[in-house]
Amino acid sequence: MLRVNYGLIHIPIVPSTKAVMNFDRKNLDNNTLIGIYRKLLLPRVIEEKMLVLLRQGRVGKWFSGIGQEAIAVGATMAMQAEEYILPMHRNLGVFTTRNVPFERLLAQWVGKPSGFTKGRDRSFHFGSQEHKILGMISHLGPQPTLANGIALADQLNKNGRATLVFVGEGTTSEGDFHEALNIASVWNLPVIFLVENNGYALSTPTNEQFNCKRLVDRANGYGMEGRRIDGNNILEVYYAINEIANSIRKQPRPALVECMTFRVRGHEEASGTKYVPQELLSEWQDKDPLRLFEEYLIAEGLFRREWGPYLRDEITARLEPLIEKVFAESNVQPDISEELNDVYRESDLPQVAAESKNKVIRYIDAISAGLKQSMQKYDNLILMGQDIAEYGGVFKVTEGFVTEFGKDHVRNTPLCESGVIGAAMGLALNGYKALVEMQFADFASSGFTQIVNHLAKTHYRWGQNVDVVIRMPAGAGSAAGPFHSQSNEAWFIKTPGLKVVYPAFPDDAKGLLMAAIADPNPVMYFEHKYLYRNLMGKVPDGETYVEIGKARVVKEGSAATILTYGYAVHWALTYMAAHPDQDIELIDLRSLQPWDKATVIESVNKTGRALVLHEDTLTCGFGAEVAACIAEQCFKHLDAPVMRCASLDTPVPMDKGLEDQFLAKSRLEEAIKALLEY
Structure with missing residues (x-):
């Protein structure tokens, strides 16, 4: 071992005679090769520091990409700055290569206000339009489908851009993955679907995940190009993605790339790797992309062995004050109004110039x-x-x-x-x-x-x-x-x-x-x-806009209020036309989320009686929420219990007679009679 790096969990860079990797620099100059090494090293040092913080209890969770950095770094280098990348848990190299500030990332990981989600979500579950990065959610399959929409927008704009989306080999079992490949192929979308085949989906090995020798062969079934590459060879990854991206920018179409690699640490640190045979771990540790690239640079006379520790110390010196700065930041201060206000983007109705006919x-x-x-x-x-x-x-x-x-x-x-x-x-x-x-x-x-x-x-x-x-x-x-x-x-x-x-x-x-x-x-x-x-x-006949969240008073009355929406409004109108003497007020909610509580409360306080009517089934239908609100807000004004009239708690039957029996309208007259006579 060349050195001990205190304060880091350091995977040693040890010369090995076991693993050999062929690097082809092609037209890359010396400075570019050294720059690539720096790009590989940065996420490694950050991750090692995160493992220390995890063991110290200063962070709660970590998904390690150690040993897989070549894929994230190489692929990101191949994409243009304005092109979207959709990474996964173990793709820290995407963020560092796109120059996302480390302190903002750390704030995200530990839930500080300056993080991307202000403490509302964890790890890489966020996006940054500034950096054209769209992070994942825990449901892994949807990511490729988003990439299709992003690429479609670029295609419609005719801007000659490609989109890159990462998935793991486990995600290829999800239906969304196959739907995404099919849509991309049918629509000729310029998307690179990059599969990191790292051996295990948590603890499930590939032979229990799919029954094909090569995932890339699935490309044939969707009529798209497929390529399998060594995911630990930084230059091979860069050149493969660069070549494909350049091609699909000019001739839009999707491509499937399978990157062979391995996850040498647990799915997350808490899960460990006891389920992985030791000989397999040893084999892939010998294929460490950082170590092998460093050995290549040394062999080429571009790098001296002592430079590695020096560069690590340089990065660590930059990280340490940023880490303390982030941990010194105040925690998120819970504020109910802020939480509620951030659920939706503010919206204003467009202005209509003139009255329509x-x-x-x-x-x-x-x-x-x-x-x-x-x-x-x-x-x-x-x-x-x-x-x-x-x-x-x-x-x-x-x-x-x-x-x-x-x-x-x-x-x-x-x-x-x-x-x-x-x-x-x-x-x-x-x-x-x-x-x-x-x-x-x-x-x-x-x-x-x-x-x-x-x-x-x-x-x-x-x-x-x-x-x-x-x-x-x-x-x-x-x-x-x-x-x-x-x-x-x-x-x-x-x-x-x-x-x-x-x-x-x-x-x-x-x-x-x-x-x-x-x-x-x-x-x-x-x-x-x-x-x-x-x-x-x-x-x-012209533009017209109805405010979302505002109910409609269809008919005013004083004896009772019917609260409803959709087709059920017309059931109520039919009943009221047949009973004009009952003076019932009819409220069409029309907007169910958000809904107009103020109008409902005002009406029920006036009439003292309320019937909530809807076509949906009774149990846990929206009427239950409306009834609960009325009971809480109007109790002292009520002259009868809040009543509900809804459809039967069965699936919707086909036969006309059964369907009529199922629907709430068959019990509406009885429900109103009970309400008014209470």
């Missing part, structure tokens, strides 16, 4: 009109969905759009909801607005992680807004059965970071859709299929 149109035509006018207003708005282009969508909402706006902006997608929602998020991260049509709201379950963990949490975590709308054709009434008829708004209402709207009238259908598209936050836009061609109403 009203036209009587169908509910579905109002949606189509709002969508078309938004497309005309925002040249960066991209529509995506199954069969939405030439076919016009299964409900014909986008019929004719492809002729006016073109297939770049009205995009048919493969049948992969998660991959498409991830691409929408990537578009939003790279300066676009995206709207995804779910063919049926039921199918959003296939993209659930993307919606509730990615779209919803990003602004709160690191201040990045996600400008995505998801259209959700929902509801029963057409005998379509359990998988085409659900009212699944409650899945999303409880997720902080999502906005949820559900219009009941044509004018609100247009106004809420245009407001959702204008809003910089992710919005789930529910539209009831039965109302499409069965409801008409007056709708402004």
Whole structure:
């Protein structure tokens, strides 16, 4: 061993006769080679220091990339500064090579206010638009789908850029990975999917993870180029990624690169490596990319052995005061108002210059009109969905759009909801607005992680807004059965970071859709299929916006309040028309997250009686939240218990008779009678 470096957990640089690596410098000059060594050394020294801090109890967790630095450093060097990189846990070299300040990284790792997430998330779960780095979340599969959206934005801008996304070999078992490769191939997106094959996904070895000899062979199945390289050879990584990136910048298409490497430390430090055979660890420790590159430089006469310790000391001397500075920083001071305010990006409705004329149109035509006018207003708005282009969508909402706006902006997608929602998020991260049509709201379950963990949490975590709308054709009434008829708004209402709207009238259908598209936050836009061609109403023919979070008083009254939304508003109107003597007040919530508590409380305090009506099933439906709020805020004004009328706690049946029995409207008269007679 050449030296002992006190204060660091130091993997010794020991000359070895076992491992030999062929480095081809090609046209790199001496100074560049020394610079590459410095880039390799920096993340190594930082990691060694982090291991010391971990053992001292000053940091709580660490995912070590020691022995794998050549991939992150070499690949990042090959990308242009304005091109996005999406790294993983063990890719510290991406951040250091992109010159992300160490003190900001450390503040992130230990949860200080100056970190990227202000103590709200850990490790590399953040992004930095300044450095064109988009970090991961714990759900590993979604990253490649975001890369597709980022690359699509670049492709639409015709700026000749590539995107690089890292995954581990374990992630290649995730459905999102395969959806991403398929979309990238179909759309010829300039994305490099870089797989770090490091032997183990936590403790699961590759032979228990997949049954193919080479992961790169999967590229053939998706019609894309595949290349397998030595991930511990810094020059091989650099030249391979550089060559591929240069090529796909000129001729956009995806590529899959498998980098062979090994994780010589635990998945995280607490997990250890006892499950790895010692001979395998020894073999890969001999392939240490830093040591082998240093030996190469020495053999070439470019580097003296004593320079290594000198450079380590130089880096350590820079790190030590920064470490103490970060630890001396005050901890995050909890502030409820700040936490709540950071869930959403602030939003203002666009100003409408002049009053529009009203036209009587169908509910579905109002949606189509709002969508078309938004497309005309925002040249960066991209529509995506199954069969939405030439076919016009299964409900014909986008019929004719492809002729006016073109297939770049009205995009048919493969049948992969998660991959498409991830691409929408990537578009939003790279300066676009995206709207995804779910063919049926039921199918959003296939993209659930993307919606509730990615779209919803990003602004709160690191201040990045996600400008995505998801259209959700929902509801029963057409005998379509359990998988085409659900009212699944409650899945999303409880997720902080999502906005949820559900219009009941044509004018609100247009106004809420245009407001959702204008809003910089992710919005789930529910539209009831039965109302499409069965409801008409007056709708402004120009731009119109309905404030998200504001309820609509449909009819004033004094005897009781019905609180509802969607198709159920019309059930209530039908009942009230048949019982004009009952003087019931009807509130259409229309916005479910956020929702208009003030209007609800004011109405119930006035009438003293409240019925919450919705098409969704009873248990844990949104009505439970509304009823709880009324019980807490209006108790002293109530003349009867808060009552709920909802659909049966069963899946939605297909048979017309069973469906009618299932729906809340079959029990509405009985529920109102009980409320008024209490």
